Amino acid sequence: MPLRFSACPMNLALVLAFLRDLAAHNHKAWMDEHRPRYYAARTEYTALVAELLRLAAADLEPGLRGLRPADLMFRINKNDRSQLDPEPYKRNMGAGFKPGGRHSARAGYFVAVQPGGGTYVGAGYRRPAPEELARIRQEIHYSGPTFHALRQNATLLHHFPAGLDQSQALRTAPKGYLRTDPDIEWLRLKSFFVWQHFPDADVVRPDFAARVLEAWQAARPLVAFLNHALE
Known part of the structure; x- marks a missing residue:
């Protein structure tokens, strides 16, 4: 039986628009002011991850079963900035699809949205x-x-x-x-x-x-x- 995709596609244009503006204003003050936009964009990206997780667990990697989108999605905050990197936030929203979650010591599958x-x-x-x-x-x-x-x-x-x-x-x-x-x-x-x-x-x-x-x-x-x- 062919896989059925969601009848309600996520609004990834909203994700791209937010990330485009974030790239132009990549500092905490701007993010704090636009926090509702970030949450809206993250909700849409989470919908993409949830749809891919549903499909991948059924037809690609059974070890993904039981995981949640939150187990796969990377934080937008940078955790490994050097002194030469003034930007506190990544310019994309990404996820790693691996049994055990995004940081497990396995090969897996990835998707990142960036304008x-x-x-x-x-x-x-x-x-x-x-x-x-x-x-x-x-x-x-x-x-x-x-x-x-x-x-x-x-x-x-x-x-x-x-x-x-x-x-x-x-x-x-x-x-x-x-x-x-x-x-x-x-x-x-x-x-x-x-x-x-x-x-x-x-x-x-x-x-x-x-x-x-x-x-x-x-x-x-x-x-x-x-x-x-x-x-």
């Missing part, structure tokens, strides 16, 4: 801890052909044309591996993540949730490979 084409849908594991990264590298070393077949899968690349993000990588071979290893290009990675950006016009379409889920489905075998390594 100006910054909205992205992603899957995999970004910046795993050293011990988790070591397990993933070991699995690639042991099961190279399987890994390469997954990352080069035509359905995955249809939704994520850039493939695995290679922007975060070691400059040399990780400890325990030779620089001449045939898989060294991939063993050097520090994240194993695919993502695709969406323009604002696509975000406000009534089928946006369906497109997110379709992209996640394409990444499901890769996510399963990463989680198998972690287990």
Whole structure:
């Protein structure tokens, strides 16, 4: 039976409008003055997360069952600001769909709404801890052909044309591996993540949730490979 999507689409245009204004006035005084707008935007984004959670728990990741949107949504406040970052708030609203919640030590699925084409849908594991990264590298070393077949899968690349993000990588071979290893290009990675950006016009379409889920489905075998390594 095909999945049924909500008959009452969420108002993501309201989310984009709020985040656009927040980016132009990213300080506490403005947020305090516009707190009702923030709550309204967060309500609409929560509706998107709730719809995706319902669908993903039924057809993508059974381990999501029993979780609430609040277990998946990231805070808009920045918790790791440096002295060079004067902005107290993120410019997006995001969520991580993983069994155990957004911070669990597993690969999973992500969606963040941000105006100006910054909205992205992603899957995999970004910046795993050293011990988790070591397990993933070991699995690639042991099961190279399987890994390469997954990352080069035509359905995955249809939704994520850039493939695995290679922007975060070691400059040399990780400890325990030779620089001449045939898989060294991939063993050097520090994240194993695919993502695709969406323009604002696509975000406000009534089928946006369906497109997110379709992209996640394409990444499901890769996510399963990463989680198998972690287990």
